[in-house]
Amino acid sequence: MADTVHSTTSGATGRAEGNLVTRFFRATEIDTRMLGMIGALLIIWIGFHILTGGLFLTPRNLWNLSVQTASVAVMATGMVLVIVTRNIDLSVGSILGFTGMIMGVLQSRFLPELLGFNHPALWIIALTGGIIVGGLIGTLHGVIIAFLGVPSFIVTLGGLLIWRGATWFVTSGQTVAPMDANFRLMGGGTEGSIGATWSWVVGAIACIGIVAAIINARRQRKRFAFPRRPIWAEYVLVALGCVIVLGAVSIANDYYWPVNIARRYADANGIAWPEGGLLISHGIAIPVLIAIAAGIVMTFIATRLRFGRYVFAIGGNPEAAELAGIKTRWVTVKIFALMGVLCAIAAAISTARLNAATNAQGELDELYTIAAAVIGGTSLAGGIGSIAGAMLGALVMQSLQSGMVLLGIDTPFQRIVVGAVLVVAVWLDTVYRAKAK
Known part of the structure; x- marks a missing residue:
């Protein structure tokens, strides 16, 4: 029996053989949409390299770019599952700021009094505490959405305001620094690689x-x-x-x-x-390894576990999923709990990189995270999404921001560009789905 059979009619055989590109992509099964995104990324890189006089495509800038992308990439892997189920999470940046402040306060104020400075378990307890808090916040959001019937847009918009305000109240707006030496390794830098x-x-x-x-x-x-x-x-x-x-x-x-x-x-x-x-x-920087590990784990969850199949089933047709016996409410709670945990991991990366927990940490990260997922091929209509695509989308977003910083472009214009890119990405998704029907 032949290994692979791509049967065609005799009339189509000549045309298929005549188009080598079509045959190549059909045989390798490479996602042409993902390939288009890689092509766009390369165009962005080459364009910025020329405009910056050869500064962009250097090992130093690419290394820094990978570190800067890590925290958003981690959150984007969870945002894929949220959007696939036709929900949205506008609170991820605020959760990042709040959990980052919790971890900062634990390791700089409370734990040193109990364990002493430079205790080897200090960073582990602080990280665990932040992850638990993030998971509880996500669970709270999920319960309100799933069991009280409040739309995710409203719940997470409220969460955006609540957790940003709570971040200020933890220290009355004061910056907390420095972080534990072992904790700082998660932020990259000379020692964090x-x-x-x-x-x-x-x-x-x-x-x-x-x-x-x-x-x-x-x-x-x-x-x-x-x-x-x-x-x-x-x-x-x-x-x-x-x-x-x-x-x-x-x-x-x-x-x-x-x-x-x-x-x-x-x-x-x-x-x-x-x-x-x-x-x-x-x-390789440690935060990049953390982001890659998060991507691998989330890909396994989305493609290999029953929970992942439930997520895509709910996104494809919520009513059919409910009739099939899927506990859609509990799946929703788990998705938002997982999103909260990923926000805490991203907070650890961000806080360690800054060597401080600040009141403004994570602001507008919800925009970059949603944009990364959408640019990466996650459909706002639900049912379609890619973990790898979202991480690549995060790299695209950070590449745009990094390139504009090197060019000395003002922050307000950077936000204009990011907003325009998000609108274009959603429009392209609409066009793609219309052609796929």
């Missing part, structure tokens, strides 16, 4: 994971008698994935420690300062 060697190890593990995932998918298709991709298409996907991963690792390793920090490190460790300077690679 894993170095060249471990970055290559992570890259190798990722490549092995890509190969294993494709082999497993092929076995599953064979098991259920589904058509399989040609062998050459599988090799192309493996090669493409590994090239992207190893290329990203190479860029991360090409960004070296600043001279002053490297010199202090050399002096502290008795290392002779070489004539050309000491080149120590940053490697």
Whole structure:
């Protein structure tokens, strides 16, 4: 029995064979919509690189771009499930600010009095406390939406105002700093990255994971008698994935420690300062690894667990899902609870990166998070969404913001651009769904 059968009529065979591009995408099953988004991202990168005089596509800026994207990317993975079920969450930025302040107060004021400064468990307790608070806030939102029948727009709009105000009341508007040294590692920076060697190890593990995932998918298709991709298409996907991963690792390793920090490190460790300077690679930043881990876990939840199937079933047809026996109310509660947990994780990244918890932290992050999910292919009509697409959308949004900052564009105009991009993304989603019918 042939591995893959893409049957066509004799009249269509000539046309299919004549269009190599169509045959390639059909065989590899690459999402052309995702490919279009990657193309748009490359255009943005190249455009900003030219306009900034070669500053944008440098290892330093790309490394910083990945770190800046991490917190929004984490929240965007949860926003996908929220929007897929035809809901919205406008409170994510305020929840980020509130949970970040809670974690900041715990590790800078309360826990040191109980455990002492620099206690090894201090950051763990603070992080756990923030995640619990985020989960409880999300659960509260979900219960009000699911069991009291209040629209998610109103509940989370109220949450946006309530939790932003609560953030101020925690410390009466004061900034809390500094954070615990171990906690700060989650924010990136010189110490918050894993170095060249471990970055290559992570890259190798990722490549092995890509190969294993494709082999497993092929076995599953064979098991259920589904058509399989040609062998050459599988090799192309493996090669493409590994090239992207190893290329990203190479860029991360090409960004070296600043001279002053490297010199202090050399002096502290008795290392002779070489004539050309000491080149120590940053490697992959820890917040980027956290975001990738969140993306993997959320993809598994959305595509492999029964809960994920319920989410997409509810988004596709809520009435049919209810009649099929799905407890739609409890699924909604779980989605918002999960969103709250992801906001707390994003808050940890943001607070650690700033080395402070501020009253304004997370402002407008709800806009960037929603925009990332929509740009990534999540339909506001419900039932359609992609975790990977949302994370790529977060990178697009942050690329726009980073590029405009390098160009010295004022903040008000940056917001105009972001708002315009969001409107265009929704319009394109409407056009795409209309053509798909």
